[in-house]
Amino acid sequence: MAHKSWQDRAAAKVAATAAKIPEHWRISSQDHEKARRQKDLTGPFIESFLFEKEVAIIRLDTVGLVAKLGTRALRCVDVAEAYCKTAAIAHQINNCLHEIFFDQALQRAAELDQYYDEHGKPAGSLHGLPVSLKDQFHVKGIDTTMGYIGWIDTFEGDSDPNKVHKIESQVVSDLLSEGAVVFCKTSLPQTLMCGETINNLIGQTLNPINQGLSCGGSSGGEGALQALRGSSVGLGTDIGGSVRIPAAFCGTYSLKPTHNRLSYRNVANTNPGQLNYPSSVGVMGTSLASLRIVMTALLGTQPWLRDPAVVPMPWRSDIEKETMARVDGKGSATGKSPLRIGLLFNDGFMAPHPPITRGLRMVQSALEKSGHDVVDWDPPSHMDAAQIHLEFLQSDGGYYIHKQLALSGEPLITPLREIFKLRPPVSAITTEELSVQGRTSCEAYSDYWNSKTSADGREVDAFIMPVAPHAAVMPGRYLYTGYTEVVNLLDYCTAVIPVTRADRAVDLVDPGYKPMNDADAKNWAGYDPEAYDGAPVGLQIVCRKYEEEKVCAIARIVSMLIENHT
Structure with missing residues (x-):
């Protein structure tokens, strides 16, 4: 790949990712065109591609999912398949994924079902819960491009075979230790330093509620996927608003903790040596309870024992x-x-x-x-x-x-x-x-x-x-x-x-508003x-x-x- 142009490398990567979507989950060219003309892709539109049983699963919030998985009212494989399929549809109509590893997720779900069969109890507090990840988090066997074409098939640009696809972010290991199922990685802007989601790899991710608007950034793919119910909860990062902006733009919820409350160990980042004002790992979800259940699970693993940068502070329910x-x-x-x-x-x-x-x-x-x-x-x-x-x-x-x-x-x-x-x-x-x-x-x-x-x-x-x-x-x-x-x-x-x-x-233009400066005037000139x-x-x-x-x-x-x- 090294001798190819960046455009060819990007195209090959996009094609390889698309090929990972099972044939029976691919939508027709007519449906692609219908989606392109549709203003709002959420709710009834995306649900029209799903079976009734799958719709019932993705409509559950995170707490409801965990409760049903923990009592065997739902099997992990069924839940994982419903979310993988919804994410596959979401990507085809909204261009919101960087990495797809549905096969790996379904295998993991089957193993969790087997664990429950053998032990009669869940494998952890997040047993069988599908969790999506912003494309900064390393998962073994999977690329992390972070929107850089030069990172394809490397470890953050490094071709060392001892690192490529061998490193796992600590926070991912902690999720897995609590029984979660990771299944995809979501889009972000090149460099992460942008309030919208656009890169030279997959192009732009728009807002699925109104395709004339942005989904925000830099955790924009997370916000878009969750608005489409292709995930009930996921991880993002925030160094300038990156879990807050997409949540606000996509009608979902997010939590940006103080930077060292959760582990950033082995998470890719832009300017990783800039430590005066570090990025925070944050949680994004379709409900407030989603944020809490993941935070308590992660802190319950005592991440400070493996990452010395994490403050030793469990979740304080009091x-x-x-x-x-x-x-x-x-x-x-x-x-x-x-x-x-x-x-x-x-x-x-x-x-x-x-x-x-x-x-x-x-x-x-x-x-x-x-x-x-x-x-x-x-x-x-x-x-x-x-x-x-x-x-x-x-x-x-x-x-x-x-x-x-x-x-x-x-x-x-x-x-x-x-x-x-x-x-x-x-x-x-x-x-x-x-x-x-x-x-x-x-x-x-x-x-x-x-x-x-x-x-x-x-x-x-x-x-x-x-x-x-x-x-x-x-x-x-x-x-x-x-x-x-x-x-x-x-x-x-x-x-x-x-x-x-x-x-x-209701939200009409105020003809009497006097801008405070040129930037304010430019912002108000764009209000329609x-x-x-x-x-x-x-x-x-x-x-x-x-x-x-x-x-x-x-x-x-x-x-x-x-x-x-x-």
């Missing part, structure tokens, strides 16, 4: 219980300790479009009507924090990225050609200065948070803000990541929940109520470091309130 005890069964405050929630409508640099603002108003109304305290949130500049974070991502001058591109000769994708063009790396002195600026920014944000403590000593539990200044964005119009990058700089933990959908009849109609509106709930249990509980409460309020 924190969840304490938080949930502050509300009743519908999420309303019950006593003297209502939730105290900050609400940020506008970060002062780019104002959100009308659907996002309406979603925030819905949350505000639901919280206030349910007896909780809502606090105006006007923190230190997100733009300044995002700029510090970006400068760290660019600190090597693009050296690592261009080294990977040179393996095949492929170019940078269009959205990144300016931001990651090759330039001199920053000096050690500049890096130290940036480190001080980053620390100062974190201290200022912490001080601000503390300043919002009430007169009677009640601290703000969390704050809620947009994931982006728009709903699922039109391709090519992702202009600002300040709403997500600030959280990576702070290393806070964050959960994303769907709140509503854009509505062309008709184009965005039906796009999911997701918001992020942010807690401090190592408060994953609390943020999951608050996300559950806010979701209940939104449901009851609506």
Whole structure:
């Protein structure tokens, strides 16, 4: 392959992946054309390719699946086959997979069924649960390209036979030890540093809810696959919003933990030596319970014993219980300790479009009507924090990225050609200065948070803000990541929940709006109520470091309130 052009190598890889789809799961050219013309590929459309039994399986959430698998109400092989087939259809109509290993998954499922037959019990807390993976996680016997054509049939560009297809990410080993079934790897943008999902390998992955919009990035294939119910839960990563943006755009859920809560050992990454603000392994799913069940399973394996970078902290159910005890069964405050929630409508640099603002108003109304305290949130500049974070991502001058591109000769994708063009790396002195600026920014944000403590000593539990200044964005119009990058700089933990959908009849253009700057004007110039109609509106709930249990509980409460309020 080394002598072939990057285009030929990409085409050969795409063809080899497509060939792994069983003949009886392939759709006709007429169905391809029908899918191309269809706005919304989710729900009834994709289910039309499935049998009734398969539809019943994929409609279950993760907890329901695990419960039925654990009691033998469902067999692992049947569940694995339903998800493999749905993922196969999803890829054919939505271009969302990089790697397919259905045969390996079905064999694994059969072994798990046999284990249950022989031992009379599940093989682990995730017995038989299909889990999809962003194409950064290494699985033995399977490629990890991470969107780089030069990584095909290598280990991160290295052809050492002792490494190629021999390495497994620790978090994958931990999933398997709990009985999970991994079955596919999902698409992502070249370099990972993009809010959309596009690469030179498979092209672009669009939003299956509205094909005129983006699925987000960089864990975009995960978001798209889950919206199509080709997976109920999967793993992604987040260094600038990468599990939050696709969840918000695709109407699903995600959790970005503090970076060292889960293991990143043997996970591929862009700029792996940039450790000032590391990426987090995150969980994405079709329900909040999906996130929790995978987090508890992974932490239950004590990953810190095998990865010294992981903080030795098991899942703390008592924190969840304490938080949930502050509300009743519908999420309303019950006593003297209502939730105290900050609400940020506008970060002062780019104002959100009308659907996002309406979603925030819905949350505000639901919280206030349910007896909780809502606090105006006007923190230190997100733009300044995002700029510090970006400068760290660019600190090597693009050296690592261009080294990977040179393996095949492929170019940078269009959205990144300016931001990651090759330039001199920053000096050690500049890096130290940036480190001080980053620390100062974190201290200022912490001080601000503390300043919002009430007169009677009640601290703000969390704050809620947009994931982006728009709903699922039109391709090519992702202009600002300040709403997500600030959280990576702070290393806070964050959960994303769907709140509503854009509505062309309600979310009208404000003719009197005066942009704050040129970037804000450009963002608002791209708002079209008709184009965005039906796009999911997701918001992020942010807690401090190592408060994953609390943020999951608050996300559950806010979701209940939104449901009851609506």
